[in-house]
Amino acid sequence: MDEKRRERKDQHIENYLRAEFRSKTLLNNVYVEHNALSDINFDDIDTSVEFLGKKISMPVMVNAMTGGTDISEDINEDLSNICKEINIPMAVGSQAIALKDEDSRASFSLLSKKDDIIKLGNLGWENNLENFEFAKDLIRANAMQAHLNIAQELVMDEGDRDFSNNFENLKKVVKSLRVPLFVKEVGFGISKDAAQKLYDIGVRYIDVAGKGGTNFIEIEDMRIFDKDYSEFYSWGIPTSKAILDVRSVADDIFLVASGGIRNSVDVCKSLILGADMTAVSGEILSYLLRGDYDYALKYLKELQVKIKLFMALVGVRNIKELKKTPYKLTGRLRELVEG
Numbered sequence: 001m002d003e004k005r006r007e008r009k010d011q012h013i014e015n016y017l018r019a020e021f022r023s024k025t026l027l028n029n030v031y032v033e034h035n036a037l038s039d040i041n042f043d044d045i046d047t048s049v050e051f052l053g054k055k056i057s058m059p060v061m062v063n064a065m066t067g068g069t070d071i072s073e074d075i076n077e078d079l080s081n082i083c084k085e086i087n088i089p090m091a092v093g094s095q096a097i098a099l100k101d102e103d104s105r106a107s108f109s110l111l112s113k114k115d116d117i118i119k120l121g122n123l124g125w126e127n128n129l130e131n132f133e134f135a136k137d138l139i140r141a142n143a144m145q146a147h148l149n150i151a152q153e154l155v156m157d158e159g160d161r162d163f164s165n166n167f168e169n170l171k172k173v174v175k176s177l178r179v180p181l182f183v184k185e186v187g188f189g190i191s192k193d194a195a196q197k198l199y200d201i202g203v204r205y206i207d208v209a210g211k212g213g214t215n216f217i218e219i220e221d222m223r224i225f226d227k228d229y230s231e232f233y234s235w236g237i238p239t240s241k242a243i244l245d246v247r248s249v250a251d252d253i254f255l256v257a258s259g260g261i262r263n264s265v266d267v268c269k270s271l272i273l274g275a276d277m278t279a280v281s282g283e284i285l286s287y288l289l290r291g292d293y294d295y296a297l298k299y300l301k302e303l304q305v306k307i308k309l310f311m312a313l314v315g316v317r318n319i320k321e322l323k324k325t326p327y328k329l330t331g332r333l334r335e336l337v338e339g
Contacts, residue, residue, distance in 0.1 A: 025213075026332055027240045030273060030327050030330075033326065035315040038313065040312045040315055044317060045308045056087050056088050057086055059275075059278055059319055061089040061280075062281065064147065065285055088117075099134065112138065144181050145207065155224075182206070184258070185209035186216055187209055187215060189238065207256035208258065211237055211259060213258065213282050214282040221233075243270055244337060254276050257271075261279065272327050287299045
């Protein structure tokens with residue numbers, strides 16, 4: 001089973017690079033007005049924010065991707081070094097394989113020595129408190145992510161089919177875990193109703209992980225040769241709508257926008273809609289695997305510069321001001337929100 005799990009993780013990376021279907025975040029349906037009288041000094045613009053008690057350079061984190069294999073060990077080593085250089089947080093991929101497979105732990109535990117970056121561990125919401133504590137300690141995590149991946153599991157031949165106890169299990173983890181718990185989707189979005197249920201059990205950190213980025217239905221479907229799930233490739237809640245839905249539940253939710261966040265406009269519009277943090281995964285993985293370490297590092301450095309450019313164009317000096325920028329909804333996003 002462990003060998004099959006390692007093989008599946010490597011297939012996920014390979015299939016991500018081959019995947020062709022692209023849903024839309026609908027962030028292009030967020031209209032922000034140009035400020036022709038902006039009185040900003042570009043060099044004075046501050047993109048820094050506080051995250052989990054520490055100051056980081058910009059409201060962007062590298063989100064959960066992989067771990068547990070030789071390939072992913074190299075990826076996590078590179079990503080952690082990049083995050084250190086840029087001063088942004090990093091989340092590892094699912095640590096489920098490390099619960100039983102000791103050989104897989106090196107790809108995660110390498111982060112335990114990197115206390116100069118903010119680290120988030122990751123397990124599925126079916127795991128108990130003991131497993132979450134183990135995963136936390138394995139990388140000395142500042143916080144944990146509990147991922148919701150029903151759509152992915154249902155497409156996998158070897159995936160789970162019984163989710164009846166997961167929510168009750170999540171309640172116990174939220175109540176007793178000794179670090180903050182981020183509940184996140186894996187690319188299909190979190191609705192207003194789901195966010196309300198999470199809020200009611202004490203969840204205060206939500207990563208919407210909406211439709212528009214990595215599509216795990218397609219990625220899993222590419223591993224299967226006797227079935228076809230392509231009619232579900234467009235399933236999910238667009239990232240922009242998920243941000244609005246989750247934010248409408250409560251102001252004290254720390255909201256992470258992920259799912260198709262690729263550039264500075266995506267980042268800034270997500271913050272304007274109500275996100276507190278954004279996260280990239282597939283995009284940075286693509287720069288790393290199709291290019292190299294320097295190529296991925298350059299992408300993030302340029303991302304920060306372009307965030308400042310956007311801020312200058314609307315006339316704001318810091319992220320707090322950016323989040324107050326007026327906007328209007330257009331097109332399909334407006335239809336979904338108003339309809």
